Amino acid sequence: MKFIETKIPDVKIIEPTVFGDERGFFMETFRTSLFNENCGEREFVQENHSKSSHGILRGLHYQTENTQGKLVRVVSGEVFDVAVDMREHSSTFGQWVGVVLSAENKRQLWVPEGFAHGFYVMSDEAEFVYKCTDYYNPKGDVSVKWDDPSIAIEWPLVDGKQPNLSDKDRAGVSFEQAPKF
Template structure:
């Protein structure tokens, strides 16, 4: 497997080995020892699977006191996946990493605990899987709007389909006033 470091500390793009032949392909999506060797040492305690139509955007989400590390991959379709540093004390505050994950490139994005996460769907029907290092706690939710001008993330869609919850997320400035 190939590991690509990013501008955000600890955020990694992982390119697993894919073995293809006339029957299709085989790849390991996780192997404990190899992932520990690249610094992914926390155990996964929850596995999430979302299926979305083209144009859906989910995020930007995180948890306040029980941050989740996430190993994200796409098994069908394509998504633009993003990790954002929302820690005001961090030297990379407001910086992000975005990468297309799809069923052809088999890339994975490792997002350590503490970063916000979101993705938009580029394929007609897309399955996104993410293994998490802590359980989801609805009372611990936090996040910022996907289109926050202070982040200026170049999402590859213009008018995403959003949940009511995501429409209500605050801007970064409003979030900072609340903290």
């Protein structure tokens, strides 16, 4: 397993070693000792699986209570996955990292606590799996506008079409108004 640095040192790309032949493949997707050595000690308490169609954008989400770190991967399809630093006293505050995650490249992204997270579906469909370091708490849930100009995420929108958003994400707050850590 390879841990790859991003422009935000706390956010890591994790690339598994894949062993394959004509019968299929095998890969180790998680090992506590390697993860803790490269990303810091964490305990994962919840795992989620979602399925979304082409053009759907989910995010940018985080929780102010029961703050979650997320280890995310795609098991079917392809997404553009984004982490935004919401930690006011961080040297990378307000910066973002975007990575293509797909069933083909088998990469994962570590999104630590204190980051907003979102993804945009680039394939016909995508299935997204993620481990969380704390439980979902709807009372502390925040959605930051996906297209906030002060963050200026370069989403790879197909044909420049607006993404398909949930009501919650359409009503997201600006980065400036969003609670910080």
